[in-house]
Ligand SMILES: Cc1cc2nc3c(=O)[nH]c(=O)nc-3n(C[C@H](O)[C@H](O)[C@H](O)COP(=O)(O)OP(=O)(O)OC[C@H]3O[C@@H](n4cnc5c(N)ncnc54)[C@H](O)[C@@H]3O)c2cc1C
């Protein structure tokens with residue numbers, strides 16, 4: 001019987017378990033889970049603070065998931081070593097797990113820059129795990145002044161989640177705009193406005209230089225008093241296990257279309273990996289839930305001896321704050337087509353006759369039609385692109401293509 | 412499994428399927444109280460323009476990317492039918508970002524909804540099909556992969 005070991009227990013691990021079971025009902029599966037929880041929807045932690053969900057509904061899979069799939073889960077245990085020659089994973093505590101195939105699905109960790117005086121701050125938090133969210137929820141009071149360092153997705157989602165629970169929230173970032181990795185200044189401005197209208201304060205193009213207990217001294221000379229500090233500066237892929245075992249690692253663990261690393265029988269999936277973005281051809285970390293699941297599933301099928309490839313990953317985001325949604329996907333390069341109104345913005349990037357990327361704000365109805373054009377590399381010459389730019393509709397496809405899509409043949 | 416299919420040539424563009432869908436999922440016994448004077452949130456949409464119209468609803472894909480993408484694990488496939496656990500959905504719209512058919516949209520309460528073939532709402536068979544005056548929508552087995 002094949003022995004499969006999965007390191008990590010997030011969405012990528014869940015995908016891996018389902019991938020293995022789709023190809024092999026017998027294989028032995030052991031999951032090493034540093035967190036003491038069954039797999040949950042990590043992005044839900046901000047919705048939990050907001051009161052839109054609760055731990056009873058955050059489980060990513062049903063309560064009998066591991067049992068049904070015949071998995072042994074080692075909760076609260078960490079893999080500390082990987083030996084690709086002896087084919088063994090070493091756990092904290094020293095015991096080893098032999099494997100025939102292993103998947104590193106270790107996610108990422110919050111990155112904390114070495115701020116001066118950070119050790120003098122009593123109430124400081126990261127925002128990555130359910131435990132983080134629960135400790136933060138327990139620490140805030142109705143009159144707390146919260147300072148969030150980092151205006152990326154995680155920092156802003158944390159701000160939205162905390163808004164109804166605290167007195168004041170300020171978000172600071174070195175970048176001159178919010179969501180700087182996915183939005184340009186104009187688009188970012190629209191999202192920032194919505195956040196400001198809902199009582200979130202911003203200090204952008206400014207960074208904390210030093211902390212002293214409950215004061216942040218900013219580069220601009222400003223001093224910000226706070227009771228609660230949340231550090232959402234960024235995340236780093238957990239690559240150490242593969243790197244130390246001699247595997248190829250960039251910003252993430254390098255994987256191919258089968259999710260195989262450069263080490264034999266060592267697969268990797270999810271936020272800890274870097275792979276090819278099919279909209280640009282560049283290798284990058286695409287740390288997103290759908291990619292994590294699909295990579296995990298692909299790894300699982302291959303670990304079980306099946307054949308699967310995942311060759312159309314792209315960065316894609318659905319980001320909403322206080323009811324205003326933005327969706328982005330792919331790469332912003334090539335010719336720009338833009339349509340704007342007061343409440344909406346649509347940008348499409350076209351190169352080599354293909355849709356390469358988009359940014360939509362306000363109206364995001366049926367956006368998946370656009371996303372699939374990028375992922376499936378549909379030649380724009382074969383669709384009515386002028387119509388599509390107005391609205392996402394399958395009427396832009398030819399009748400023959402529609403018949404193929406709707407009429408029988410699976411996609 | 413049986414799926415909902417549309418014959419473009421026969422669709423009149425009357426939008427009745429949208430009303431029948433909204434009514435079937437309203438939980439009400441009377442169409443007027445359920446829909447009259449209200450904005451409706453159907454799970455099937457008539458698309459197209461001028462000469463060509465047709466209705467689109469969830470394809471219950473063999474490899475459903477919505478299931479693989481949902482951040483809360485709220486979408487699952489049971490016996491071939493792709494369903495949403497509306498108590499788990501947080502309205503993040505990730506499924507809208509990925510569905511190639513544009514088959515998901517938030518309902519009146521902001522929670523995601525999609526066609527579940529009228530199997531969960533007590534109606535028993537797709538109301539869009541039953542009510543189509545020109546039999547442009549059918550519910551049948553065409554041997555597609557499940
Ligand atoms: C607040 C927040 C909001 C987000 N919002 C979105 C969103 O809206 N949409 C979206 O697509 N993505 C979002 N993301 C990103 C998304 O959560 C990740 O892409 C996804 O969780 C990645 O899954 P994963 O399985 O690769 O890693 P993770 O979910 O991070 O799981 C990895 C697990 O492995 C464990 N682990 C690490 N090392 C070891 C070891 N050596 N031994 C044992 N266990 C180990 C970790 O403790 C962790 O539990 C958000 C993230 C956060 C924090």
Ligand code: SF4
Pocket residue numbers: 468469470471472475476477478493509510511512513514515525
């Ligand atoms: S919602 Fe979209 S992706 Fe999901 S099964 Fe239906 S058609 Fe397929």
Ligand code: SF4
Pocket residue numbers: 480481482483484485486495499500501502503504505506507523
């Ligand atoms: S909107 Fe709801 S169903 Fe759709 S991906 Fe988000 S949580 Fe899942």
